[in-house]
Amino acid sequence: MNIFLDVMGGDHAPGEIIKGSIDAIKEYNISLILVGQKEIIQNELAQYDYPADKIEIIHAETVIENTEEPAMAIRRKTDSSLVVALEEMKKRDQSVLISAGSTGALLSGGLLKLGRIKGVKRPALASMLPKENGVSLLIDTGANADCKPEYLLQFAQLGTIYFENVLGKKNPSVGLINIGTEAKKGNTLVKTAYELLEASNLNFIGNIEARDVLESKADILVCDGFTGNVVLKLTEGVASFILNGVKKSVMSNTTGKIGGLLIKNNLRSFKKQFDYSEYGGAPFLGVKGGIIKAHGSSNAFAIKNAIKQSISFLENDVLRKISENSNEEEV
Amino acid sequence: MNIFLDVMGGDHAPGEIIKGSIDAIKEYNISLILVGQKEIIQNELAQYDYPADKIEIIHAETVIENTEEPAMAIRRKTDSSLVVALEEMKKRDQSVLISAGSTGALLSGGLLKLGRIKGVKRPALASMLPKENGVSLLIDTGANADCKPEYLLQFAQLGTIYFENVLGKKNPSVGLINIGTEAKKGNTLVKTAYELLEASNLNFIGNIEARDVLESKADILVCDGFTGNVVLKLTEGVASFILNGVKKSVMSNTTGKIGGLLIKNNLRSFKKQFDYSEYGGAPFLGVKGGIIKAHGSSNAFAIKNAIKQSISFLENDVLRKISENSNEEEV
Numbered sequence: 001m002n003i004f005l006d007v008m009g010g011d012h013a014p015g016e017i018i019k020g021s022i023d024a025i026k027e028y029n030i031s032l033i034l035v036g037q038k039e040i041i042q043n044e045l046a047q048y049d050y051p052a053d054k055i056e057i058i059h060a061e062t063v064i065e066n067t068e069e070p071a072m073a074i075r076r077k078t079d080s081s082l083v084v085a086l087e088e089m090k091k092r093d094q095s096v097l098i099s100a101g102s103t104g105a106l107l108s109g110g111l112l113k114l115g116r117i118k119g120v121k122r123p124a125l126a127s128m129l130p131k132e133n134g135v136s137l138l139i140d141t142g143a144n145a146d147c148k149p150e151y152l153l154q155f156a157q158l159g160t161i162y163f164e165n166v167l168g169k170k171n172p173s174v175g176l177i178n179i180g181t182e183a184k185k186g187n188t189l190v191k192t193a194y195e196l197l198e199a200s201n202l203n204f205i206g207n208i209e210a211r212d213v214l215e216s217k218a219d220i221l222v223c224d225g226f227t228g229n230v231v232l233k234l235t236e237g238v239a240s241f242i243l244n245g246v247k248k249s250v251m252s253n254t255t256g257k258i259g260g261l262l263i264k265n266n267l268r269s270f271k272k273q274f275d276y277s278e279y280g281g282a283p284f285l286g287v288k289g290g291i292i293k294a295h296g297s298s299n300a301f302a303i304k305n306a307i308k309q310s311i312s313f314l315e316n317d318v319l320r321k322i323s324e325n326s327n328e329e330e331v
Numbered sequence: 332m333n334i335f336l337d338v339m340g341g342d343h344a345p346g347e348i349i350k351g352s353i354d355a356i357k358e359y360n361i362s363l364i365l366v367g368q369k370e371i372i373q374n375e376l377a378q379y380d381y382p383a384d385k386i387e388i389i390h391a392e393t394v395i396e397n398t399e400e401p402a403m404a405i406r407r408k409t410d411s412s413l414v415v416a417l418e419e420m421k422k423r424d425q426s427v428l429i430s431a432g433s434t435g436a437l438l439s440g441g442l443l444k445l446g447r448i449k450g451v452k453r454p455a456l457a458s459m460l461p462k463e464n465g466v467s468l469l470i471d472t473g474a475n476a477d478c479k480p481e482y483l484l485q486f487a488q489l490g491t492i493y494f495e496n497v498l499g500k501k502n503p504s505v506g507l508i509n510i511g512t513e514a515k516k517g518n519t520l521v522k523t524a525y526e527l528l529e530a531s532n533l534n535f536i537g538n539i540e541a542r543d544v545l546e547s548k549a550d551i552l553v554c555d556g557f558t559g560n561v562v563l564k565l566t567e568g569v570a571s572f573i574l575n576g577v578k579k580s581v582m583s584n585t586t587g588k589i590g591g592l593l594i595k596n597n598l599r600s601f602k603k604q605f606d607y608s609e610y611g612g613a614p615f616l617g618v619k620g621g622i623i624k625a626h627g628s629s630n631a632f633a634i635k636n637a638i639k640q641s642i643s644f645l646e647n648d649v650l651r652k653i654s655e656n657s658n659e660e661e662v
Contacts, residue, residue, distance in 0.1 A: 142510060145518035179473060179560040187476035187557045210564035214572045226518045227561060229510040233541035234562060238569040241545045246577055249601035250594045259593025263580075266587040270580035 002095040003310045004088065007036035008063035008081040009101020011297045017100065018044040020303025025054045027304065028311060035060050035085040060084035063101065066296075070104035074112055082106065086113040089289050096290030096310035098281065100298040106291060107143050107284055114289040117319070119326030122147070123286030124155045125293065126162060127232050128276040129221065131214050135276050137163055140225040141232045143284065147224035149192035152176070156202050157325055158285040159220040165316035166309060167219075167279070175208035175218025177227060182207070189224060197222070239274065277302035280309025286322065290314065333426040334641045335419065338367035339394035339412040340432020342628045348431065349375040351634025356385045358635065359642060366391050366416040391415035394432065397627075401435035405443055413437065417444040420620050427621030427641035429612065431629040437622060438474050438615055445620040448650070450657030453478070454617030455486045456624065457493060458563050459607040460552065462545050466607050468494055471556040472563045474615065478555035480523035483507070487533050488656055489616040490551040496647035497640060498550075498610070506539035506549025508558060513538070520555060528553070570605065608633035611640025617653065621645065 005021055007014045014036060021032050022045075031054045034041050038059040045055070060081040064073045077083060082099060086109050089095040099106050107125065116123055124140035139159045144151060156174045163172040176194055178186045183194055185207060197204040208216045213231060223231065250260040281294035281302070290313050294306045336352055338345045345367060352363050353376075362385045365372050369390040376386070391412040395404045408414060413430060417440050420426040430437050438456065447454055455471035470490040475482060487505045494503040507525055509517045514525055516538060528535040539547045544562060554562065581591040612625035612633070621644050625637045 145510065177561065179476065179557055179564075187555075190557075210561040211568040213565060214568060224518075226510055226521075227558065230508065230541040230558060230561060231565060233510075234544060234565050235569050237542035237545060238566050239573055242570055242573040243577075245601050245604070246574075246598065249597040252597055255593050256597040259590040259597075262586050262590025263594065266580040266583055266590075267577065270576050273576070 001030065001311070001314050002033060002089070002092045003030065003307060004033045004035055004085045004095065004097040005303070006081045006085055006097065006099035006101055007034045007041055008060070009099045010294065011100070012299060013100060014040055014044055016298065016300045017303050020298075020300035021055075021307065022048045022050050023300055023304045024307035025050055028308065030054070030307070030311065031056070032307070033058060033088070035088070036063070036081045037061065058084060058088055064105045066102045068102065068105065070102065070108035071112070073102075073105050074109045082109050083113070086110070090114065094314050096292060096313055098292045098294055098303070098306045098310060100294040100296055100303070103142065103293055106293055110284050110287045110289070110291040114287045114291070117286055117288055117323050117326055120158070120286035120322065121154055122151045123284055124151075124158060124225070125282050125284050126159055127228070127282040128279045129213065129232070129235060130274045130276050131216070135167075135279050136213075136216065136218055136221050137167070138221045138223070138228050138232060139285070140223065141228040141282065142225045144225040146226075147189060149189055149196055152189070152193035152222050152224065153196040153200060154326075156197060156200070156204070156220060156222045158322060159222065160202055161321050161325060162283060162285055162318060163219050165318050165321060166283075166312045169219060171203050172219035173203045173205045173217060174220045174222060175205055175216055177210065177213070177221055177223040177231065178207035179209065180207065181209060193222070243271070278305050281306040283309075283313065288319070290319065332361065332642070332645050333364060333420070333423045334361065334638060335364045335366055335416045335426065335428040336634070337412045337416055337428065337430035337432055338365045338372055339391070340430045341625065342431070343630060344431060345371055345375055347629065347631045348634050350379075351629075351631035352386070352638065353379045353381050354631055354635045355638035356381055359639065361385070361638070361642065362387070363638070364389060364419070366419070367394070367412045368392065389415060389419055395436045397433045399433065399436065401433065401439035402443070404433075404436050405440045413440050414444070417441070421445065425645050427623060427644055429623045429625055429634070429637045429641060431625040431627055431634070434473065434624055437624055441615050441618040441620070441622040445618045445622070448617055448619055448654050448657055451489070451617035451653065452485055453482045454615055455482075455489060455556070456613050456615050457490055458559075458613040459610045460544065460563070460566060461605045461607050462547070463604075466498075466610050467544075467547065467549060467552050468498070469552045469554070469559055469563060470616070471554065472559040472613065473556045475556040477557075478520060480520060480527055483520070483524035483553050483555065484527040484531060485657075487528060487531070487535070487551060487553045489653060490553065491533055492652050492656060493614060493616055493649060494550050496649050496652060497614075497643045500550060502534050503550035504534045504536045504548060505551045505553060506536055506547055508541065508544070508552055508554040508562065509538035510540065511538065512540055524553070574602070609636050612637040614640075614644065619650070621650065
């Protein structure tokens, strides 16, 4: 089991990435591979008491920034933590790479360096969305801005394998993001995707309107990568707009401030519901290797959970299952 | 000036539609045309004291339900309040129809009965989205699920004319909903639309990420009708999910309940920010006549404001301006 961490990527790198790694080593009794500037990593590690034989360090001189053009950066920055990690992954079986750095570079790198699993038309990014009791898996959230109907069917298949194996629910339900609940609704893409999903052996439960995304019965929500990215980002944006607005309005006078103190604990437990980092990061499904995109603002807790997710990903042999399913499809 | 109300459409029809009409007659000193079952309308009107010469009633026997297939309903239900109103509109200049009934039927009816303004490729529905100080106009929110780049350019032009004339801001800014801020981001549709917008004489300010929709600087947010409908409905869904969640968590124990009482007024004024019904309904721009879609749950206040919006729409000659702008485009 080879779990790589891109130590240099993310808003709180390398500190929180390394703290989360140490926590995971202690909690799950595993070994990890940290990729980044050796000196920086060693300095960070010096703060902690940990079993030294559980950590391997691979030096990488640079880091790919969020502002760089992904494909170009992957080709040129061969000494970046991301590219060095991907090259090393290829040499070892049973590997997962976790990165909180540039999403575009991670997807591009995964595709260019690891390649697609045979039979997978388009690998897809699957992100967790909160709902009242648990999460939904939204797929694709940005790997494929332009899609064909058959890609959406395959996203549903990839999502189903992931949900069954890593999130542990047999025969998870699949919904199609649409602008109405009736079968004939939507644009050309989703109308055909609907037919493909209905004819499949997946547990397809029909269209899900955007209004119901956070309260839907669907475990897996399927859409093209443009729509999925809009849904993911808009959900974050509206939630934070409302929570900030509530806070500001509560704090706008003395009566409100006293009330605010009294509801503080309740609100905290409500907000925890949105901390879906306990489910780990977003897996990039369909490439030849495990790729987990951790949120850019990941703290140690989020990183620890992404590591837990990686263990489950490897133990449950998700790559082999995707490969078997996709080869069947090709026949 | 002929302002028609589909009295039978909406969750609170006919009561709130008629109450809003009476309020508007008194406040704006105008005449209105109420379309629906005569007896029901007369019974409702009997509750109010109002200048009787300001109301014309046109009888229509039936109503198109939300569950009916729009185009079919428009063709078959010739005695419905919507179709009767549209037929009457065609006979009179300077007309606007307000309906809180089926959106699909209203769009279909507008297209089939009134037709497109010459030069307008695809009429589009423009909905208000709240932001911290005011609103943005999101166009298209569902009339065109499949779009070409040139439609998006025209949506921006239609939105600009509306914003200048009815919302009273000169040279309003236009943003393109996208999955990144850089010019080269997005799917094939928005990449080309970006170029068209940039080459236009509109006040184009670039891509707006979904995360920033409620806090963007754009007065007008342009997208295809599938994306727009997802953005509109998801915004409503997430906002209500969070506000309900806050309420439930606050009320979950005694301390919280006391705090809840103290913040009640502050929260109410925050929520008022989302009551964008003060800006009226969603105009369907590009058809030969004014069509305003009021929210299905419209109360008298929302209807009164849709009437105010209709007055402004007619007084500022929006149809003529669209027509002039679109004919220029054709040259």
